[in-house]
Amino acid sequence: xxxxxxxxxxxxxxxxxxxxxxxxxxxxxxxxxxxxxxxxxxxxxxxxxxxxxxxxxxxxxxxxxxxxxxxxxxxxxxxxxxxxxxxxxxxxxxxxxx
Amino acid sequence: xxxxxxxxxxxxxxxxxxxxxxxxxxxxxxxxxxxxxxxxxxxxxxxxxxxxxxxxxxxxxxxxxxxxxxxxxxxxxxxxxxxxxxxxxxxxxxxxxxxxxxxxxxxxxxxxxxxxxxxxxxxxxxxxxxxxxxxxxxxxxxxxxxxxxxxxxxxxxxxxxxxxxxxxxxxxxxxxxxxxxxxxxxxxxxxxxxxxxxxxxxxxxxxxxxxxxxxxxxxxxxxxxxxxxxxxxxxxxxxxxxxxxxxxxxxxxxxxxxxxxxxxxxxxxxxxxxxxx
Numbered sequence: 001x002x003x004x005x006x007x008x009x010x011x012x013x014x015x016x017x018x019x020x021x022x023x024x025x026x027x028x029x030x031x032x033x034x035x036x037x038x039x040x041x042x043x044x045x046x047x048x049x050x051x052x053x054x055x056x057x058x059x060x061x062x063x064x065x066x067x068x069x070x071x072x073x074x075x076x077x078x079x080x081x082x083x084x085x086x087x088x089x090x091x092x093x094x095x096x097x098x
Numbered sequence: 099x100x101x102x103x104x105x106x107x108x109x110x111x112x113x114x115x116x117x118x119x120x121x122x123x124x125x126x127x128x129x130x131x132x133x134x135x136x137x138x139x140x141x142x143x144x145x146x147x148x149x150x151x152x153x154x155x156x157x158x159x160x161x162x163x164x165x166x167x168x169x170x171x172x173x174x175x176x177x178x179x180x181x182x183x184x185x186x187x188x189x190x191x192x193x194x195x196x197x198x199x200x201x202x203x204x205x206x207x208x209x210x211x212x213x214x215x216x217x218x219x220x221x222x223x224x225x226x227x228x229x230x231x232x233x234x235x236x237x238x239x240x241x242x243x244x245x246x247x248x249x250x251x252x253x254x255x256x257x258x259x260x261x262x263x264x265x266x267x268x269x270x271x272x273x274x275x276x277x278x279x280x281x282x283x284x285x286x287x288x289x290x291x292x293x294x295x296x297x298x299x300x301x302x303x304x305x306x307x308x309x310x311x312x313x314x315x316x317x318x319x320x321x322x323x324x325x326x327x328x329x330x331x332x333x334x335x336x337x338x339x340x341x342x343x344x345x346x347x348x349x350x351x352x353x354x355x356x357x358x359x360x361x362x363x364x365x366x367x368x369x370x371x372x373x374x375x
Contacts, residue, residue, distance in 0.1 A: 035210030037121055037249045038289050039299050042340040043374050044134030044169070063252075063289075063296035065212065088172050089134035092210035 032094025124285025194230025
């Protein structure tokens with residue numbers, strides 16, 4: 001119960017979402033991205049974002065207007081660099097959702 | 099007597115000035131949107147075009163264009179297109195390469211919001227007279243166009259307006275001054291996701307295309323049997339994934355105005371794939 005309460009309080013405070021159960025926890029972030037209109041848009045965005053230092057994986061969803069980024073363990077990601085990559089893909093960054 | 103339409107090279111050029119962008123709503127209509135920086139797209143198709151009289155006598159042209167697209171910058175896309183064609187007419191066949199077309203598309207406007215996307219892009223192209231036999235124009239040709247796109251949720255519309263000046267450097271070696279061409283195209287599409295992750299989508303497409311080719315001139319006079327106007331209504335579909343597309347389009351002539359003994363167009367088909375990296 002104590003562990004559960006601590007986990008819930010971590011989520012409520014806006015702490016980074018981590019994939020539990022992995023050997024080293026990986027931070028997952030989710031952003032709004034506007035301008036994608038079909039699956040063909042995914043690859044170009046994922047390619048540019050995936051090159052950013054610290055990004056282990058980037059997955060786009062045109063219909064949900066979402067970009068999900070998994071960082072490498074212990075890595076950081078500059079928000080400015082991410083927004084620049086999204087714009088170079090000809091899309092527009094929205095809010096960070098997670 | 100069968101008349102090979104003098105405007106054939108221009109018609110082929112219009113055929114293969116096809117949509118290249120991954121985000122185009124249409125298949126033969128391009129988007130006013132530019133692909134991401136460093137995005138590669140390779141596209142090839144099998145296109146059929148038939149001209150025949152009411153008795154069914156005529157000619158069939160098969161064209162396989164290959165288009166290479168690269169997002170040089172977010173606001174600048176460059177393209178190169180070359181096609182191989184074969185024409186069967188009167189029991190005889192001829193084949194060869196078309197002219198090489200080089201294009202550049204510039205992102206003049208791109209507005210992405212949660213509700214909609216709008217794009218406006220001018221396009222310039224130059225066609226090099228390297229084509230073989232009657233598939234090449236033997237002249238340097240240029241075109242300018244403006245492409246407009248709108249997206250709202252799964253719905254998309256593209257509008258293309260292009261004007262081609264054929265024979266930039268004057269008449270061809272035979273002394274023929276080729277006629278210019280105007281094209282106006284519009285495409286509508288609706289994306290339908292195939293799975294919860296939106297990794298695949300099927301899009302029904304409907305296009306409406308108008309092309310006007312002015313008559314060729316020789317010694318200042320219109321060349322008989324050249325010049326035409328055509329309206330095509332084209333239903334089709336696209337199956338798209340992150341790194342490849344498959345597309346099919348049926349082009350149905352719903353209106354045509356031909357000159358002299360020129361043969362009217364009959365329905366044609368486009369089948370194609372795109373690879374994206």
